[in-house]
Amino acid sequence: MLGLMQDRPLLISQIIDFAAASYPDVEIVTRTVEGPIHRYGYKDAHKRAKQVAEALQGLGIKLGDRVGTIAWNTYRHFELYFGISGIGAVLHTINPRLAPEHVAYIANHAEDQIIFVDLNLLPVVEGVYEQLKTVKHIVVMTDRAHMPASSKIPNLLCYEELIAGKPGTLTWPEFDEKTASSLCYTSGTTGNPKGVLYSHRSTMIHSMMMASGPVLAIDPDTTILPVVPMFHANAWGLVYAGPFSGAKLVFPGFKLDGGSVYELLDKEQVTLSAGVPTVWLALLDYCAQNKVKMSAMKRTLIGGSAVPYAMIERFWKEHEVEVAQGWGMTEMSPLGTLTRFNRGERDLPDAERFAITAKQGRPVFGCEMKIIDDAGNDLPKDGSVSGNMVVRGPWIVKGYMKGDGKSQFLKDDWFMTGDVCKIEPDGSVVITDRSKDVIKSGGEWISSIDLENAAMGCPGVAEAAVIGVRHPKWDERPLLVIVRRPEANVTKDDLLNYLNGKVAKWWLPDDVQFIDAIPHGATGKILKTELRKRFEDYKLPTA
Template sequence: MLGLMQDRPLSLPMLMNRMENQYRDKTVTTEQIGYVMTAGYGEVATRIRALAGVLDHLGVPRDARVGTFGWNTQRHLELYMAVPCTNRVLHTINHRLSASQLTFIVNDAEDDVLFVDRSILASIWPVIEACERVRHIVVMDDGADFPLPDDPRIHDYEALLAAAVPVDGILEVADERTAAALCYTSGTTGRPKGVLYDHRSIVLHALMLQLVDSFGLRESDTIMPVVPMFHVNAWGLPYAALMCGADLVMPGTSTRPEQLVEQIERHRVTFTAAVTTVWRDAAGFLDGRDLSSLRHIVCGGGAVPVSLSRHYRDTVGQPLRNAWGMTETSPVVTSARITTADRGLDDEHHLEVLAGPGTALPLTELRLMLDDGSLAPHDGQARGELQVAGPTIAGGYFGQTGRSEAVTEDGWLRTGDVATIDPHGRLRIVDRTKDLIKSGGEWISSVELENEIMADSRVAEAAVIAVPNDRWGERPMACVVPVAHGELTGDDVREFLRGRVAGWWIPEEVRIIDEVPKTATGKFSKVSLREMVLQEN
């Protein structure tokens, strides 16, 4: 017997109603180099309806992919709504990827139209020019002086909106499982793979971010998504902000560390999120700033050094709080928080807790699978491959038929991470399966070793990779970026590690480098680091 509740789809047009009515006076502010633009949600909703008319005018079919190369701006937010709310698929593309990756992604997605910020166009024009399937290229002029190429496919965003016939009435997506957004993985272990989100997963994920034990997003917040809108829907923050009615501050092209800190102060930002690299780069610009408005700073995309979190706590009044997820998981799966189990423990313990990935958000499930196919206990010690499940988790990849190898027979996503889970449900990422180091038949966790090295206040960054060894098979090599050039040696690193890790974990080889190579989303690139070391050898 079925229940008797109304059959209303969980879809993004629900957010349009809130923008046009309940929250029409809330604002989105976009920072661009040289100017600031602010508009109310009601005005933005009017532009979204005009943009929907533009898509109709351009003849973009239902289910067609609409690609975007854009910064975090109001215009990009308009695309976030207009495309999926008219039954098309928003395809956000990371312009920082290589030309070969971009060409593959645009062609694989079969993008019908591309929306491009003018400041990005110069770096990717050769890729776009070669994508013959793209029928239209809409340029969003952000003041860059790059001359527009002579291509009949090019249109101006604002000119199209001014001439558009807006779509009136109720925007409707009848089936909540309709595809809404497409985002490709970075392809660090092969070709990028497309993750296709539906309306239901985006709405549920936005709701999850508003729970008090996750990010606790609320109407009184001013949210600044530093994490790019071309990366997993900016971790779902724009949609969550529209749903709860929070004000938005978009960094636009003003993304240098000192600019981000200045924006937080000037706009009285209460919530912000970025990868660890961003907060590390911004740490030197905190002194003398009034950042007392901040109540929550999320750090993702890798381990959070306790020393860095402590610096933010002491300088800003808020520690960094970790969260974990993947492109395939919408992305947030876990969020760090202090629980009743931590009552009575000191501040240093709290910092260590908040530096970890945290516990699973409601609607998501975690499990650890051992090599023999059995489940590992959640005792904080047993290590297994982390697998996740839930309505915000991918069940396959775009364009692939049949069951993906990344999904188990009973429907759990294989993350590729090795982890532990303690009795309180706290996740700890031990390593990536491909980054474990097997030395003399025993495993060394590169992630744990990196965390211990970065606990040294003299260390800015540290990445550990495996190098061949005739006797042991593999040994760890630590590549370390010091806070102050010339004031840290390999012996210093090894001495700091003594007593903190097993003696046989301590690397014989420590290289002092200027910077750890990063992926296009700001994570450590072990692939590039290995190539760099190989070239130097």
């Protein structure tokens, strides 16, 4: 017997409709790319999102078409989140920090029809424009007064001119809630990036969980500063959870230095923020050096890489700000676990309370999690053993775009995360290792395989391996390990100069070490476990 409830679809357009009707004057504040602070309310954003939708329809965008963005956290990007998905097209957020060949590959693999780009990110598009196979229009997200000239891209469109004159009265179409809403690509250890295709249903359920009491408890008294980029897993869902909760949103644009972030936190009286540890380290140092305190902040969500115990302690003791550590993946929308305090735990002594936060958290409702051995057998959740973490749930990927990466998907919908962890009796997750060899630097992935392949092209190099080495600011940075060809005199400077321009600048290794032989396993694979052990206590010159 089925229930007698209405089967209304869960659609992203409902979020901006609700925000405009229920919280019309609640502010969205942006430090714009052009410079000035921009302010308006949800009612204004609602109309402009519809103008975006009408403009897209005028350019021929229809249900299922992919529309790319290369943009920072701003009010215009916010409008695109709803204007694109609202008409059933797919919002494809592209990470501008990727190497040019990956940007081109991603845009082509997604078959983007249009790319919206922020003013100071136009060089990223110019660098790959000749390689783009399906893109018909490039829209610069600015007004006519700030429109740049480009000798490489013909017929650039201006965002403000594109939507000007549109009535903003469109009635959002209805369609199946399982329709694709947005697309993010994630890089693995080998091969090309893989596309994670979110649905309206998955996004809505994930966002409601983000806003819920046991997670972030977002309400109309909350002011959110999402430092986590909108090009990374949909800013962890905050761009959706904030509006339907009536929260004020503060977008930082591209200025993420300690002083700029503090200025917004203070002037806008931000109560909740979210980002990776490197941003918060700069903020904490700025506050200490300038003897200022975060006056309104109550909580910060930190993810992307492990949060140091010392950072948790500093936030609380210097600013009375509670840290919530989150773990997840692009494939998980990304929420998987969050450090939360069960009854009585918030009253524990500082050391015990901080120790809880230093773990990766407990699974949130909707994310099932377990650990298995290499044969697929379930392992106990008693903290005694580490295993391969697998997850499933309504906002977790069941397949990659165009069928890539099939080996990560197990029977009964379990997804192999690639992380190794142990699960304690109270549900707490402790990541103990990674089965992947990618390096996580400042919350962003660096592919060791891509770096190795690039280094192997340098004259005088016989073999190359890349491992992650601990770094106090970036969590990890790449160390390049080289075996020279006989009688070759290739140097560290030779290698770094060779790699410059072949990989993203922030991927460049922090150091190069030369050894006689790289250890290999029985199948010929490099034994990176041995390399990590050998360089376990190695200190990078930048550390």
